[in-house]
Every structure is written in C-alpha cells, then in structure tokens.
Amino acid sequence: xxxxxxxxxxxxxxxxxxxxxxxxxxxxxxxxxxxxxxxxxxxxxxxxxxxxxxxxxxxxxxxxxxxxxxxxxxxxxxxxxxxxxxxxxxxxxxxxxxxxxxxxxxxxxxxxxxxxxxxxxxxxxxxxxxxxxxxxxxxxxxxxxxxxxxxxxxxxxxxxxxxxxxxxxxxxxxxxxxxxxxxxxxxxxxxxxxxxxxxxxxxxxxxxxxxxxxxxxxxxxxxxx
Numbered sequence: 001x002x003x004x005x006x007x008x009x010x011x012x013x014x015x016x017x018x019x020x021x022x023x024x025x026x027x028x029x030x031x032x033x034x035x036x037x038x039x040x041x042x043x044x045x046x047x048x049x050x051x052x053x054x055x056x057x058x059x060x061x062x063x064x065x066x067x068x069x070x071x072x073x074x075x076x077x078x079x080x081x082x083x084x085x086x087x088x089x090x091x092x093x094x095x096x097x098x099x100x101x102x103x104x105x106x107x108x109x110x111x112x113x114x115x116x117x118x119x120x121x122x123x124x125x126x127x128x129x130x131x132x133x134x135x136x137x138x139x140x141x142x143x144x145x146x147x148x149x150x151x152x153x154x155x156x157x158x159x160x161x162x163x164x165x166x167x168x169x170x171x172x173x174x175x176x177x178x179x180x181x182x183x184x185x186x187x188x189x190x191x192x193x194x195x196x197x198x199x200x201x202x203x204x205x206x207x208x209x210x211x212x213x214x215x216x217x218x219x220x221x222x223x224x225x
Contacts, residue, residue: 004152004185008063009139011182012055013131015174019048020124027120032113038100045093045120047169052089052127054166056082059134062154062161063142070145074138081130085123092119159186160193167194168205175209183210184221191222 023044030037060082064075099112106112142151162170167190175183187206191199203224207215219225 004148004155007155007182007185008142008151009131009135011174011178011186012170013135014177015170016051016055016131017128018177019051019173020127023048024117024121024124027117030113032099032110033104035100038096038113042093042096042100045096049086049089049093051169051173053086054162056086058158058161062157066142066146066150066154067138071141074141078134078138085127085130088123088126092116092123095119155189156193159190164198164201167198167202171202171205172209175206180214180217180221183214183218187218187222 023041026041026044030041032038060075060079064078067074096116099109099116102109102112159167171186174186178186183206187199187202190202194202203222206218210218
C-alpha cells in the first residue's frame with residue numbers, strides 16, 4: 001500500500017532527476033568549439049524536453065483529476081507551472097540550436113555556450129523545487145482525498161497510455177535510479193497492462209541498463225527465470 005502511494009510521483013521524478021543531472025554534467029564536459037558533441041547534446045536536450053512535456057501531460061490527465069473536484073485551486077497553479085517550465089526549456093533548447101549554427105569564427109561562442117549552461121542549470125534548480133513540492137505537499141493531499149484503488153488505477157492508466165518508445169525511454173532512466181522493491185513493483189504493474197511481447201522487451205531493457213547483480217536480484221521478483 002505504501003509503495004503504491006510513494007510510486008505515484010517518486011519513481012518518474014527520480015528518472016527526471018537522473019536525466020537532468022546527466023544533461024548538466026555532459027554540458028559541462030563539452031567544448032563550445034566541438035560541433036559534433038554539441039549536436040549530440042542538443043538531441044539529449046530535446047529528448048529531455050519531450051520527457052518533461054509528456055510527464056506534465058500525464059499528471060494533468062490522470063493525477064490532477066483526483067484533486068480537481070476535491071481540493072479546489074491546487075491543480076491550476078501546478079498546470080501554470082507546467083506551462084512556464086515548458087516555455088523556459090523550449091527557449092534553452094532553441095538557444096543551444098542557435099549556438100550550434102554560429103560560424104566557427106564567432107568571437108563570443110565560448111561566452112554564449114557558458115550562458116547556455118547557466119540557463120540549463122538554473123532551469124534544473126527550479127524544476128527540482130517543483131517536483132519536490134509535488135512529492136511533499138501535493139502527494140499528501142492526494143493520499144487524504146483518494147483511495148488506494150483510485151491511485152492504483154491512475155498508475156495503470158499512465159503506464160497503459162504511454163507509447164512503447166516513451167515507456168522504454170522512461171525506464172532507461174528510471175530503473176537504475178530506483179531500488180529493487182520499486183523496480184519489481186513497476187515491472188509487475190506493467191506486466192498486468194501491456195502485451196506479453198512488450199513485457200519481454202521491458203525485461204530485456206532492464207537487463208541492459210542494470211548491473212548484472214541488480215538484474216539477478218530482480219528476476220525472481222518479476223517471475224523471470
């Protein structure tokens with residue numbers, strides 16, 4: 001029961017933390033004069049932007065209705081923050097694309113790229129505060145006004161409404177960032193709502209992104225020999 005409650009926000013937020021911090025670290029390692037590395041970073045930034053946009057959409061479609069008719073006004077502020085963060089990150093991604101297209105002899109390329117890094121890290125700092133508020137304050141409201149059955153249905157709806165590519169992308173970052181009990185919970189939950197061939201693909205992904213030791217510990221928990 002407690003795992004269902006904690007999983008509503010914590011697991012996907014850990015995936016977002018992992019991917020966001022990875023993007024920040026990689027941005028810090030790249031030289032502003034290395035076009036190929038900048039293009040790879042740009043693709044990573046675009047993928048992160050898509051993850052955040054999909055996550056906000058799932059919250060608004062599946063989680064927020066638990067509150068809309070029971071705690072008035074809470075989701076309006078959250079939805080506004082989603083719009084704000086989407087706009088901010090869109091500008092950061094566009095700014096990086098502008099840097100990539102600069103001529104090689106642009107005098108202030110290094111300074112422009114440093115500003116991109118600062119903006120990226122400021123965004124991450126603000127977004128981390130946003131998801132912390134969801135985990136600490138909003139989650140408590142949900143537990144107070146919703147039943148375990150309602151929360152469990154929300155989790156099933158989120159998993160069932162993700163595209164295969166979206167699910168694989170999320171779990172690539174999520175599974176290494178959560179513990180054994182949580183890995184077993186999410187994969188067993190997926191096992192109930194996705195076709196057998198899709199579950200097999202998820203298990204192959206888990207084996208790929210986890211250490212050999214972590215995968216061996218997970219297998220019996222999800223019924224894999």
